[in-house]
Amino acid sequence: MSDKRISYKQLGLTAALLTATLVNTGYALAAGGHGPGTTSSLLLGSSAVVTSTVQAKTGQESPISPGDAWLIAERELWLPVVDQLGQHLMTARLDFMNKDNSGAAQEIRQGAEFLQQEEQGPGSPADVEARAVAADGLTKLADQVEQEKITSVDELDKIFAQAYRVDIEHRLVHLTAAELSPLVEKPAMHLRQAAEAFKTKDNTTAAAEIHKALAFLKIEAAASKESAKAVLQAAIDRLEVLAADAAAGNQLAQAELDQAFSRAEHALAYHHRLRAEEAIARDETKEAGYELKAAVYHLEQALTQAGYKIEEVKTFDVKDMNALADKLIAGGQVESKEITQALAQVNQEIERLGGEILVQVNMPWLVIDDHTFIPVVDKMSEHLQLAHQAFVDKDYPKAAQELRQAATFMKEEGTKLTDKAGQAAFQTSVSDLEKRAGEVEQGKLTKLEEFNTALYKAYDTDIAYRRAGISAAESTSLVEWPIVHLGQARAAFERKDTNTAADEIFKAVGFLRLEKSRATGETRTGLENAMTNLEKLARQVREGKVTSTVGLDQAFMRAYQALGQHHYLKATAALDQKNLTEAGYELRAATRYLEQAQTEMKQPAAASHDALQDLADGLIAGKYPGADNAQQSINEIGQELEQLGQAIDKMPAQADTASVAAKQTVTVRLNNNSKEMGYELQAAANHLEQALSRAGSRIEAGNETLVKELRTLADKLIAGEQVEPQHISQVLENMGKKLEALGVELDIIAAAK
Structure with missing residues (x-):
């Protein structure tokens, strides 16, 4: 044989x-x-x-x-x-x-x-x-x-x-x-062959070649660290969708293919760059050489797919970088400073390209209504989005199938939760999804609004308990998205496309909602307030009530500041627990949001930012600079974020939200749209909490109950649940009494008859 x-x-x-x-x-x-x-x-x-x-x-x-x-x-x-x-x-x-x-x-x-x-x-x-x-x-x-x-x-x-x-x-x-080096070029080879097959409309071959590229990506993902694993998985998920589309005979736009293929190569470059850093931390220079060479190769492929020429790379010379990698592989003497600088240059180009890819990406969204956009970032949101699309297309068997797959996902993930409340909530969601799947199949559920309400409830439960526990490494691929969507909102507003501008703001809120699930205490409140401000701003933009970009600035900057503060405190907590990798990713995210806010406010960037990025990279690679040095550096970003908050407070504010705060008045508009009323009550709960804080009141039992009651009522109205008018009146009356005691006026505007 x-x-x-x-x-x-x-x-x-x-x-x-x-x-x-x-x-x-x-x-x-x-x-x-x-x-x-x-x-x-x-x-x-x-x-x-x-x-x-x-x-x-x-x-x-x-x-x-x-x-x-x-x-x-x-x-x-x-x-x-x-x-x-x-x-x-x-x-x-x-x-x-x-x-x-x-x-x-x-x-x-x-x-x-x-x-x-x-x-x-x-x-x-x-x-x-x-x-x-x-x-x-x-x-x-x-x-x-x-x-x-x-x-x-x-x-x-x-x-x-x-x-x-x-x-x-x-x-x-x-x-x-x-x-493993013989496998490095395999994904690119199969993606090129897939692209050629698409050009000749040979979808069968194209699908097969994407599947082959995926096989090698999955091998790399198996060997990757948490942060790279999340980025690789996102690229894998996108390619699997393309493979399915190709197998179904669908013709795909060239731009869509280029973006997905570039994203895959970019993820591989990121993965190998991290492994190079880890090898250097272990003093394994030969290993670092192979990883550096692989990172540069995949970066070159990613740039090509994104429509760039390798000669356009400004941060480093590719030939020089490959020569350095070969020298490391051959065991030549290389100064550690030269290696560190090379990795930093590669990382800079990877991050730049990553931003370009994000801007180009056509991310799937689950649109619950005009105000609620859910980004498809994992298997759960993907099943919900596919169920929604199938329902819209009147493919009810497919919609029911996706609901059941979402239920199966929640059933499996629910067993991993340690929180009993989370386990119970997941069990309830599983039962509800399975019930809704049966109703869809039997033709008993035919209204899209009711269907979407069921989807949103399941999603809300998932992010409240499962995604609340994900690490910074797992969520690192989402850091750039709020910046991308708020930037696109500003661009749309400047060209007077207010509907698109509003949509982009709501999309940014979708990512803040994800990050809020990981937040606790004051930072959670800060993110909730930022979301409320952005949601109000988006509605005002859509209604034509915002006339200049000045009306956007404070809400955008407040969102960046809230995100930065959240990641800064998470970095501090991780460092206290000696979780270096987690601290590094949190610090990197905090620095990114701080830089973005300072750039948009035209404030000079602090010289310490480069040092903070270096510290973050070192922590991720497992290098511990010493407790005092690390904490001192992290404290610097905390001080800058505090100064940023003070600067934002002095900015011209958008009408409504800021004027309310200035007059110490909480306005609640009651109308016949329960969802709109829910958003009003959600904002009111945030204002009540702020008023209590300004008055020096601790959130004691009675106060905490009232705030929770307001938020629960708001959530029910937003979800479309029936609520007795008397209950709404009672809650508002209780809120009014509490605010009156704090010297804050409650202004209730009833709907016109």
């Missing part, structure tokens, strides 16, 4: 012999690629391996580079052959399909032996145990195949996929950058 299958030969060779072998087998290392000076460019197993061009069982010439052959490439399974396990399982599959059960069993056992040999390989004891369990499963499968108890290739694929996943997640992720 060995004469028919791909052979992974052991190479214990010098660089020259390795290069000669590759040339002789027909594998030419691309200039500037990941081969040269990269002497261990094909190390993918417990030993060096490389495939040679021989006849495979298909009778076709087999590829000789890891990742070019496929164990499974159909339906939902796309598994590239990246090591000897994949080779044995691929050959076993071919044998099985050719009814050679004996040969298939032999190959499966050899795959099990590979995992058994790796039992003492890289990783933790848990990794070793996982590989041992997978090997045992393959051995049992081999016996079943030999005894002809396995009758379909689907049964085989299920076990193969499990073993493959264990190999990736519990072995491959622990390999070095040198060993």
Whole structure:
């Protein structure tokens, strides 16, 4: 059988012999690629391996580079052959399909032996145990195949996929950058082939190539740290949508493809840049060289997809950066300052491109109504958005299916919650979603407003409990979005497109709502106030009541200041807990919002910002500069944020919100639109809390109950629930008494009859 299958030969060779072998087998290392000076460019197993061009069982010439052959490439399974396990399982599959059960069993056992040999390989004891369990499963499968108890290739694929996943997640992720370097260029290769297929309207090939690129992205994501994992997952989610669209025969706009492909390459560049920083922190310069080279490669691909030329990179010279990477790989002497500067330059370009990509992105949104925009940033919001779209398209079976998938997601995530209130809330949402799915199928739920109310309630529960617990690393990919949407709102307002301007402000609120779920105490109140101000501003913009950009400034700056303050306090708390990575991401976000506000207010940026960014990068890489130094630097941003707040207070304010505060009056407009009334009461609750704070009153039992009662009532009205008018009157009466005692007037404006 060995004469028919791909052979992974052991190479214990010098660089020259390795290069000669590759040339002789027909594998030419691309200039500037990941081969040269990269002497261990094909190390993918417990030993060096490389495939040679021989006849495979298909009778076709087999590829000789890891990742070019496929164990499974159909339906939902796309598994590239990246090591000897994949080779044995691929050959076993071919044998099985050719009814050679004996040969298939032999190959499966050899795959099990590979995992058994790796039992003492890289990783933790848990990794070793996982590989041992997978090997045992393959051995049992081999016996079943030999005894002809396995009758379909689907049964085989299920076990193969499990073993493959264990190999990736519990072995491959622990390999070095040198060993993984042959896979670096695979995503770009398949995305290019997908783009070519789209040009010829060959959607089947395009979908397959996107799936292949996704397979390699998922391998990288498995080995990524939390922050990069979130960015990679967002890119993966977008590509999966494109693959599904392509498979369905939908024609996609070139700009949409370019954006998604650029986003994927950008995510990979970010991932490898972080790994380079980590390698430097461990003093592994060779590893850092490989990671730096990969980061520059993916950045170059991302720039190309985004429509830029590599010559347009202003922060560094690509050739010089690759030369530095090669020097690190070769073990040459490089000053640590030069490495740090190089990584900072790459990071600067990655962040710049990231902003460009965000502006171009056509993010899916779940639009509940004219005032409520929910960004699709994870599986939960994706299911809700797809359910909404299917309902609008009158595809009720699809809408019901997506509701049930959202319910399944919440059921699984609910088991991970430690808060009993959260568990109960999730169980209620699961039951409600399943009930609504049945009503949609039976034709009992036909009104979009009622359907959207159910979606919003589930979403609100999800962000209140599940997303409240996500880390700064996981949410780092969302930091730029409020800035993007408020910037687009300003641009739309300046061209007198007030509807678009209002929509963009509401979209920014959607991201503040996500971040509010992670906030507590005063910072949560600050974010709520910022959201209320933005929502009122958006409605005023839509109604034509704002006549100049001066009317936008205070609300925008207040949002940036609230976000910055939130991240600053989270950074301080994380540092106190010695969670360096978390502190770094929070500090990076706080600095970003502070810089944006100071830029828009035309204030000179503090010289300390670069030092703060360096500190954030160091913390993320696991470098601890010392408690006093770190806290002192973080305190500086706290002082700047406080000064920013004072400057914002002196800015000309938009009508309504600011004048109310100046006159110490809380205005509540009652009208026949329960949702509008809900927003009014929501704002009133914030003003009451502020009034209590200004009066020096602590939020004691009675006060806290009233504030909560107001917010609960507001939420019910916003969600479209029925509320007795007498109850509204009673709550407002109680609020009026409390405000009167504080010297604040409650001005209730009734709706016109």
